[in-house]
Amino acid sequence: MKKIFKILYIPLFLLMIASCSDVGIFYALEIEEVVKDKNNLNDNTIFTNMVDTDYDNVASAGYYIGNASKTIYYRKQTSDYSSWSELALPSGFDSDATNPSMVMIDNGSEYDLYISRISKDGGDVISGVYRLTDIQTKLDNGVSSSDWDTMYQKSFDDDEDYDHYTLYTANNLLYINVLSNDDSQDQEDVRQSSKLYVSTSSSPTINTPFTTIAQYSPITDPGFTTEKVLKIDYDGVNYWMIYNNTSNVGQIWSDTAVDFGAGANITTTGDTVADIYIYAANEVIVSLHDDGSDGYLSETTDAGINWSTIDSVDCIYRGFADINTLTANTVIVGTTAGEEVAEGYYQIYMPTPSIDEDDNFSDSSNYSSSYLSDASIIGFLMDENDGRLFCYTENEGVWLNIDENWSLE
Amino acid sequence: MTSNLKLFFTAFIFTLITIIPAYSQEQDEKDIKPLKVDYYSLGDQCFTINVGLFIPLFFLDLEDQDGNAAAAITNLTPGGIGSLMYEAYLNNNIKVGLEVGGMFAYSPNDNPFFMVPITARVGYEFHFGQFSMPIYLGAGVNIITYNDDNDVQMLFKPGISLFYNYSSSWSFGGNLVYWIAPEIIFDNPDQSRIGNFLDFTISAQYHF
Numbered sequence: 001m002k003k004i005f006k007i008l009y010i011p012l013f014l015l016m017i018a019s020c021s022d023v024g025i026f027y028a029l030e031i032e033e034v035v036k037d038k039n040n041l042n043d044n045t046i047f048t049n050m051v052d053t054d055y056d057n058v059a060s061a062g063y064y065i066g067n068a069s070k071t072i073y074y075r076k077q078t079s080d081y082s083s084w085s086e087l088a089l090p091s092g093f094d095s096d097a098t099n100p101s102m103v104m105i106d107n108g109s110e111y112d113l114y115i116s117r118i119s120k121d122g123g124d125v126i127s128g129v130y131r132l133t134d135i136q137t138k139l140d141n142g143v144s145s146s147d148w149d150t151m152y153q154k155s156f157d158d159d160e161d162y163d164h165y166t167l168y169t170a171n172n173l174l175y176i177n178v179l180s181n182d183d184s185q186d187q188e189d190v191r192q193s194s195k196l197y198v199s200t201s202s203s204p205t206i207n208t209p210f211t212t213i214a215q216y217s218p219i220t221d222p223g224f225t226t227e228k229v230l231k232i233d234y235d236g237v238n239y240w241m242i243y244n245n246t247s248n249v250g251q252i253w254s255d256t257a258v259d260f261g262a263g264a265n266i267t268t269t270g271d272t273v274a275d276i277y278i279y280a281a282n283e284v285i286v287s288l289h290d291d292g293s294d295g296y297l298s299e300t301t302d303a304g305i306n307w308s309t310i311d312s313v314d315c316i317y318r319g320f321a322d323i324n325t326l327t328a329n330t331v332i333v334g335t336t337a338g339e340e341v342a343e344g345y346y347q348i349y350m351p352t353p354s355i356d357e358d359d360n361f362s363d364s365s366n367y368s369s370s371y372l373s374d375a376s377i378i379g380f381l382m383d384e385n386d387g388r389l390f391c392y393t394e395n396e397g398v399w400l401n402i403d404e405n406w407s408l409e
Numbered sequence: 410m411t412s413n414l415k416l417f418f419t420a421f422i423f424t425l426i427t428i429i430p431a432y433s434q435e436q437d438e439k440d441i442k443p444l445k446v447d448y449y450s451l452g453d454q455c456f457t458i459n460v461g462l463f464i465p466l467f468f469l470d471l472e473d474q475d476g477n478a479a480a481a482i483t484n485l486t487p488g489g490i491g492s493l494m495y496e497a498y499l500n501n502n503i504k505v506g507l508e509v510g511g512m513f514a515y516s517p518n519d520n521p522f523f524m525v526p527i528t529a530r531v532g533y534e535f536h537f538g539q540f541s542m543p544i545y546l547g548a549g550v551n552i553i554t555y556n557d558d559n560d561v562q563m564l565f566k567p568g569i570s571l572f573y574n575y576s577s578s579w580s581f582g583g584n585l586v587y588w589i590a591p592e593i594i595f596d597n598p599d600q601s602r603i604g605n606f607l608d609f610t611i612s613a614q615y616h617f
Contacts, residue, residue, distance in 0.1 A: 024592060025553050025555045025560055026483075026590075026592045026602035027468075027597075027600035029483055029485060029555065030481045030484065032484050035518055374556070
């Protein structure tokens with residue numbers, strides 16, 4: 001009989017350690033509504049970035065382009081839910097080819113699209129940078145593989161260290177981070193060297209074959225030897241560059257010179273840097289975190305001389321967009337999982353940055369019913385002319401917000 | 410005494426000898442009460458496995474915006490449920506036990522919803538020939554999981570069953586159980602709800 005009653009200790013013990021949750025699960029179910037999948041992208045599609053080709057700021061005139069690494073998708077802006085198509089890419093690559101980065105640069109009359117591309121199938125590596133000029137006109141007329149210009153391309157033998165290119169754009173200039181990877185490791189983060197170049201022209205000419213990178217000035221002292229650049233941007237006065245050193249400590253560079261010369265201001269943070277956002281001239285926000293947790297935002301208004309903390313979160317802030325046309329004076333910032341789970345997005349009220357966690361421009365039931373509320377967000381694309389906000393995530397696909405409601409692309 | 414008279418007295422005495430004991434036995438039988446046989450006694454135990462249908466009913470908000478109690482649909486689909494139970498008899502009618510189970514259902518966006526109830530139970534069992542009908546009340550904890558959220562709350566489960574005692578070892582039957590599942594959110598009291606659910610299961614019970 002005693003043994004029988006001892007069994008009753010089990011539920012009592014569980015109740016004692018019961019987690020008094022701060023989230024009402026029954027409440028969440030009660031308000032849940034169907035979140036619709038309104039377009040033809042696979043639910044698991046991961047965009048690393050998106051661009052808007054609309055050059056003249058005319059509503060519904062351009063294309064949205066999303067880089068899904070192995071595939072680049074595009075769709076027209078003529079309707080809210082026009083279908084996505086696959087963009088024809090440079091040929092001559094194996095089936096495992098990926099496009100690590102994509103940027104768009106103004107050529108004076110339209111945008112040119114630049115991508116880096118690499119394949120490593122079968123041991124031999126082909127790696128290069130390619131350009132599609134007048135992207136909007138090309139998409140209107142249909143793109144084929146032969147429309148791509150080879151900026152430069154290099155082949156590496158099976159046992160040779162190979163180059164991996166990452167592209168950035170700031171003030172309409174093209175930056176190329178050339179990472180030499182250790183083939184024996186075959187990992188992008190095990191590098192022999194890292195070199196940074198900046199184009200001397202907004203429309204560099206083609207040089208094939210390449211042994212040196214013409215019309216690109218090497219940045220001779222970027223402050224790193226093997227680290228990968230995270231982002232480069234321009235606030236109208238200063239160029240900004242962020243990366244993490246070999247000890248994973250964030251470095252924030254700012255300089256009026258395009259090549260981050262001797263006069264660069266260098267901020268060595270105590271934590272790891274994740275992202276940077278230029279809100280206005282001399283108003284720069286940086287996202288940092290402590291080894292995957294305790295993320296926070298810092299702001300500087302004097303080119304990095306002084307910094308002040310805006311807000312903090314358990315995970316990591318990443319991805320910014322100005323959504324002033326949706327809700328006044330607001331920048332949206334995403335979160336991504338580190339040691340803690342992601343928390344969707346928050347809104348930063350500008351110009352004196354502050355975050356109220358309850359602020360949400362979208363319908364609360366729709367947002368909580370979508371997977372966005374705990375998605376790891378990579379970034380946003382705001383189409384101000386058409387009132388469309390895209391959100392692309394690591395684990396929950398690509399989302400579109402129209403009239404305060406999110407749907408899956 | 411003539412031979413006929415002797416014969417008469419002999420027959421009369423023989424008759425008395427046979428009738429009187431029979432009459433006495435009938436009287437004894439009227440004084441003997443029927444013997445009552447208990448099905449179970451202290452120390453008898455049983456294991457039961459239950460499987461069946463889980464039916465979400467409604468969420469009760471004890472105090473909505475107007476201060477009134479309000480019921481709302483759960484938005485859940487009907488689901489499935491299963492459990493294992495151990496019981497021990499205190500006497501022929503009263504038994505106590507422990508039940509561990511699990512259920513699943515789906516939300517409007519096809520997200521799975523799970524609950525794992527762990528309850529202690531006390532019941533009173535009626536016996537009608539080869540049938541048994543226990544009524545019982547279970548109380549314990551309910552582990553709730555939905556997407557990445559988890560919670561542990563109290564749970565109460567009153568119910569009724571009907572079993573056919575197939576043999577001394579096996580019984581088969583069905584159960585109807587009502588779930589009263591409060592979810593109290595101290596940080597956000599507005600989100601507190603009482604979940605009301607129903608499950609209907611069939612059972613196989615082994616006695617030992």
